[in-house]
Amino acid sequence: MSDKIIVSATINGDPTDILVSSRDSLLEALRERAGVLGVKEGCNDGNCGACSVLLDGRLVNSCLVMAAEVEGSDVTTVEGLAEADHLHPLQQAFLEDAALQCGICTPGFLVAAKALLDENPSPSEHEIRYWLAGNLCRCTGYDKIVRAVQHAAETLQTTS
């Protein structure tokens, strides 16, 4: 048996009440109950990082979080990165550096990279690769992603 639960959380800045099942993961609740479709399902067992979100500012795999757990929490998905019509410097850098092809992994990479730059504004290439090791991309070969994160870090440093 599963229960119906109303979860109150702040999703991308908006206080939101979602009716979830006690068996829903945060990933399922975001996509199927809250209509937040930027977060992607890849492996659904914590290996690929496509479902990366920030939970109270901390990078997590939303497939490995129960929806019921996020009561009172702050959740950020890729939809929460841009401000109005202005892309986040990471999104701009991913576009300019061609750091995506099919795009399925991209929301997870953007959220994971944001978590990195929030904590470490000028990471080394090694630190970027190590931090992003839990995000898989089968198209780009990673080099362009790493470069885009470096460029975004430079942009954020010069504009802040």
Place this chain on the structure above:
Amino acid sequence: MQDLRYAKVSTVDDAVAALQAGGSTARVLAGGTDVIVQARARTRAIDMLIDIKGIDEVLQVAFDADGGLTIGAAAPCYRIYGDADVREHYPALIDCSTLIGGTGVQGRASLGGNLCNSSPSGDSIPAMIVLEGRAEIAGPNGRRTVPVEDFCTGPGRNVLEPGELLVSIHFPAPAPNSGAAFLRFIPRNEMDIAVVNAATQLRFDGDTVSWARVSLGATAPTPLFVTAAGEALVGAALSDETIAAAAAASKAAASPIDDMRGSIKQRKHLSAVYTQRTIAIAAERARG
């Protein structure tokens, strides 16, 4: 996912009561990085998750220069490797907590969960064994402690009785002139399950090794406390001979399986190599 109920508790007593009421298909939820996967894949019969993260005691990372370190069973890896006291006094815990899963997994996964999942390859367990970790368990009959090396009883099995949960793991304060290290062998750089992992702690009296503990993972049905390897090091200065004797003891103690990650022969060999390498790093750290 199969039907699954969720309850959050805010005291250890409530957790014990919920586990008793839930029976054998209720499980503790800490970081969820193993148990949610198991519930979803139905590799275990789980119909109730009891979230213990409302309990302050299971979230603590508390160091005291005399008393040592207490890590709550649900304290996530990022808080452990982000803790200045752990970094200074328990670098072997940094070695393992920084390589379990990716960054997103480390945002949730706990050493307590790694221990309770009781995988033979659990990456935090050898380090906790050589650091003399003691598991504090709460249950219907009160509290008890179990040395980490006695906690796992088989793949996915451990000493927890019905109604019991792991509350915390305690480590004594590091002795003077001591050092510890953990290493894992995987065929890539990150994000893999150990072919073999190993940990060593050494204490020195001058140049003489006065005390030593060695542990191996992924080489037997449970992580191993290899007492013979430690004994091979004690009473003499570190030398090629004593290190080779310890490595040989580890190789002899390992009783691994053949599987997709490695063969018996490779794992036996790696048991010796990783014993040697963790001895070298532990010795370097002991010398400061």
